Amino acid sequence: MNVLLHICCGPCSIAPIQQLREQGHQLQGYFFNPNIHPYKEFKRRLDTLQEYVAAIELPLMVDQRYLLEEFLQRAMQTGCDRCEQCYEMRFLQTAIAAKEQGCEAFSTTLLVSPYQKHELIRQVGERVAEQTGLHFLYEDFRPGWKAAVEISRQREMYRQAYCGCIFSEKERYCKAK
Ligand code: SF4
Incomplete structure (x- = not known):
């Protein structure tokens, strides 16, 4: 399939890209x-990712928008699960770009x-996926996590210490x- 892979950061992209390429998918990365x-x-995370995708020859689309206020508004909604809002915001934009x-x-390195x-x-x-008429390519990439951490260390990639939001x-x- 032609797959748009939402990428959260360089180190997390290693195992999913390897696995999806091995499965024969046509891959393009998307940073949002x-x-x-x-x-x-x-x-810093974006720079690390751009350096990595250049080395492995993966095409990458970058949405440079830094929507801090919009993100915080969504995350602070009373009674909401901020991570659910966070995933939805990123996946919706990924699906639009995929179309x-x-x-x-589409899939995600998360x-x-x-x-x-x-x-x-x-x-x-x-x-x-249901809302947008696309297929969500679900894979459990977690078995590849440890080996990917080792690769990221060998490559001296920047590895963040927290998930992302403030x-x-x-x-x-x-x-x-
Ligand atoms: S950045 Fe991480 S912790 Fe923060 S809302 Fe998104 S998924 Fe949750």
Whole structure:
């Protein structure tokens, strides 16, 4: 299939790209991550990814928009699960881009991380696929996680210490006494 792969960062892209290429899919990467804060962190992750895709010859579309305010508004909605909002915001935009590119399917590198809400990603991906008439290519990339961490270390790629949003940065560094 022609697949648009939503990519959250360079290190997380390693295993999914390898696996989807081995399966014979035509792959194109797509970076749209307004959840990454602050801007310097956003830029650093994007720079790392661009260097990596150039080395492995993967075409990459980059949406440079840094939609901090829109993201925060969605994440702060009363009673919402901020991660669900975050996944939906990114997948909807990925699906729109996939349609524009004539792709039949989209997927996401978020499915590689043992720290993400894996089942929720699958549910949101399938929901967005239904809304947009595309196929959500679900794969459990997690078995490839450890080997990919090693590769990213060997390549001296920047590896982030928190998920992305300012809330996750707080959870990582600001431990309640
Ligand atoms: S913790 Fe991660 S997945 Fe959840 S809202 Fe923040 S950036 Fe998005």
